[in-house]
Amino acid sequence: EAGVAQSPRYKIIEKRQSVAFWCNPISGHATLYWYQQILGQGPKLLIQFQNNGVVDDSQLPKDRFSAERLKGVDSTLKIQPAKLEDSAVYLCASSLVSGIPYNEQFFGPGTRLTVL
Amino acid sequence: RKEVEQDPGPFNVPEGATVAFNCTYSNSASQSFFWYRQDCRKEPKLLMSVYSSGNEDGRFTAQLNRASQYISLLIRDSKLSDSATYLCAVITGSYIPTFGRGTSLIVHP
Numbered sequence: 001e002a003g004v005a006q007s008p009r010y011k012i013i014e015k016r017q018s019v020a021f022w023c024n025p026i027s028g029h030a031t032l033y034w035y036q037q038i039l040g041q042g043p044k045l046l047i048q049f050q051n052n053g054v055v056d057d058s059q060l061p062k063d064r065f066s067a068e069r070l071k072g073v074d075s076t077l078k079i080q081p082a083k084l085e086d087s088a089v090y091l092c093a094s095s096l097v098s099g100i101p102y103n104e105q106f107f108g109p110g111t112r113l114t115v116l
Numbered sequence: 117r118k119e120v121e122q123d124p125g126p127f128n129v130p131e132g133a134t135v136a137f138n139c140t141y142s143n144s145a146s147q148s149f150f151w152y153r154q155d156c157r158k159e160p161k162l163l164m165s166v167y168s169s170g171n172e173d174g175r176f177t178a179q180l181n182r183a184s185q186y187i188s189l190l191i192r193d194s195k196l197s198d199s200a201t202y203l204c205a206v207i208t209g210s211y212i213p214t215f216g217r218g219t220s221l222i223v224h225p
Contacts, residue, residue, distance in 0.1 A: 033213070035215075040124075040217070041217050041218075042120075042122075042203050042215035042216050042217040042218050043160065043203070043215045044215070045212065045213060045214065045215075048212065048213075055210075055211070055212070056210070056212045091159060091160075103148070103207075103211075104150075104162050104165070105162070105205075105213065106162075107159035107160050107161070108159060109158075109159055110159055
């Protein structure tokens with residue numbers, strides 16, 4: 001079974017530039033999560049989708065971050081404009097469906113973003 | 117108070133030792149609990165779910181204490197390969213996951 005795919009794996013940009021990350025979840029997984037993981041910290045949930053609807057985006061800095069999952073499959077996370085503090089690993093995860101206990105999340109390899 | 121708290125460590129233990137980590141959570145309505153393992157520069161992977169009755173998987177034992185609002189992970193007979201960061205994850209009643217910052221474990225010969 002193919003895992004969660006993410007691209008690119010690494011990205012270096014200058015502050016105030018824009019960047020986009022792509023995620024393709026495991027086939028059949030309805031729930032997709034985007035996390036930000038800063039070095040030395042745990043993953044911080046940015047946005048959670050159930051199919052193409054948003055379940056939670058309370059921690060997404062909406063003035064600069066946006067995410068979409070138009071067809072309920074793959075998803076794009078965008079940062080515009082980037083700040084130095086956005087340097088982090090952006091992890092995408094998927095699960096069969098939210099709303100049930102012990103619903104395992106499967107993570108992609110992440111995109112390591114460096115903002116100079 | 118943070119929603120999910122973990123001692124970052126590092127816990128530095130010799131091979132064969134028993135080590136235990138705790139993870140406290142603030143939302144009493146939390147429904148599901150997990151331990152994930154994260155190797156350096158890798159993505160988190162599920163280690164085990166934490167059931168109300170506690171559960172064991174080989175050398176690993178997870179416990180849930182709802183009264184005191186914490187979960188624990190016990191590793192017996194530590195191996196060098198157990199060196200990693202252990203993340204706890206708590207799912208609220210709204211099915212929103214929150215991760216702790218992780219506890220670093222270093223197992224040395």
